[in-house]
Amino acid sequence: MSTKTKIILFGCAFVLGFAAFASAFAGDEVDEIVKKLREKYEKIETLQADFVQTSIWSLAGEQHQSEGKIYLAEKNKYRVETDPQLIITDGTIVWTFSKDREQVIIDELSKSKENPLPRDILLKYTKDSRAVLLGEIELGGTPCYQIKFQPKDENSFIVSTTVWVSKADWLAIQIEQEDLNENLTRYFLKNIVINSPLSDSLFSLKIPASVEVVDLR
Incomplete structure (x- = not known):
């Protein structure tokens, strides 16, 4: 899985963490928690x-860390900034x-397989994964619920996604994915x-005249 794909998956998963977490409890007697989560998610515009992104390669025994910033808005708009790369979409x-x-590189969001839409991530979490509440834990001083999602598809490259959700405001503050090769991305x-x-303006790019443009539309 490419770094670009991982970054975009992260952005979408972050926004949809509330709905995914709600689905984890849907079969339990915690209707009030589910209600609060859904209400929180529905109000996010x-x-x-x-x-901070941490990548751990199991076989090589290597670890790499980088920092960035993410912006998300309605209608599938997002902007992910890291030192080497900038990924922006206006929803189209x-x-x-x-x-x-x-x-x-310019491409259409609708036909790019490496750019899953938020609604696709939501569908994946709620229908294609088994969710387990691992417990309650403090992360950076923040009390959290720790939820693990495992895909029902045994051939999935991502074998698990763990989400830490703040008990105070229901925001996902950490997301960790493990792949078939036991590599971790956090x-x-x-x-x-x-x-x-x-x-x-955050969701469009003014292309510098000096750069190469590859238009895949």
Whole structure:
């Protein structure tokens, strides 16, 4: 799975963490918790946060850490900023700007297999995964519910996704995915802001004249 795919999956999973978490409890006698989660999720129109991404390669015994910022809005708009790459979509077009290569790739969101839409992630969580409440834990001083999702499809490349959800505000503050090769990708989220106005300019790219443009539309 490419780094680009992982970053986009992370962004979508973060926004939809509330709905996924609610589905984990749907069969239990916690109707009030489910209600609160769904109400929280339904009220989210925009979201922004800083994140730390940690990648751990099991076979090589290597670990890499990077930082970035994510912005999300309604109608499948998002912006993910990291040092080497900038990924932006206005809900229709996706721009991937690789700064070190001085290249911008333009594609349509609807036909790009590497850019799953938020509704697709929601469908995956609620229908294609088994959810288990692992318990309650403190993460960075924040009391959390720890939820593990395992795909029903035995051939899935991602074998588990664990989400840490803050008990105080029902926000997912950490997401960890493990693949078939036992590699881990972890995202820790901080400075989370929801429903603050975001400029439309965040979700479009003004392409520098000096960069190479690859248009796949």
